[in-house]
Amino acid sequence: MNPIKPHDWLLKADRDFGLASHAHLHTPEYPDLICYHCQQAAEKYLKSLVIHYDLPLHKTHDLEELLDLLSPSMTAIVELFYENARILNDYSVQIRYPDPTGDPTESDVLEALAAAKFFRDVAFNIIGI
Numbered sequence: 001m002n003p004i005k006p007h008d009w010l011l012k013a014d015r016d017f018g019l020a021s022h023a024h025l026h027t028p029e030y031p032d033l034i035c036y037h038c039q040q041a042a043e044k045y046l047k048s049l050v051i052h053y054d055l056p057l058h059k060t061h062d063l064e065e066l067l068d069l070l071s072p073s074m075t076a077i078v079e080l081f082y083e084n085a086r087i088l089n090d091y092s093v094q095i096r097y098p099d100p101t102g103d104p105t106e107s108d109v110l111e112a113l114a115a116a117k118f119f120r121d122v123a124f125n126i127i128g129i
Helices: 006-026 031-052 063-070 079-089 106-127
Strands: none
Touching (some): 031 063, 031 079, 079 106
């Protein structure tokens, strides 16, 4: 896999999104992992766009930071992009560890899946397959 090819990033992102979607249907008792994979998918969809626009890619899990990096190249980035990023951002690292507030709710899971799909649609519309 070549990390400088946007399509390779799309493939990895789609695997995360596919796993999250499959888990939601077949193992909904793992909402934390579903949300984690939604965030991972969105992160990789955005990184595919960073590569597509030939921007410098650095290690980050912050989706808002990736949107800031993309905004000069993607003038269509509006508040809706940031709203979806904020939905997913907390699922990047913290969700992998025990949380006294508990697991995400079914509503949280549905929101995370929709946000990941939003970024999937954006990446596929720009890069195409």
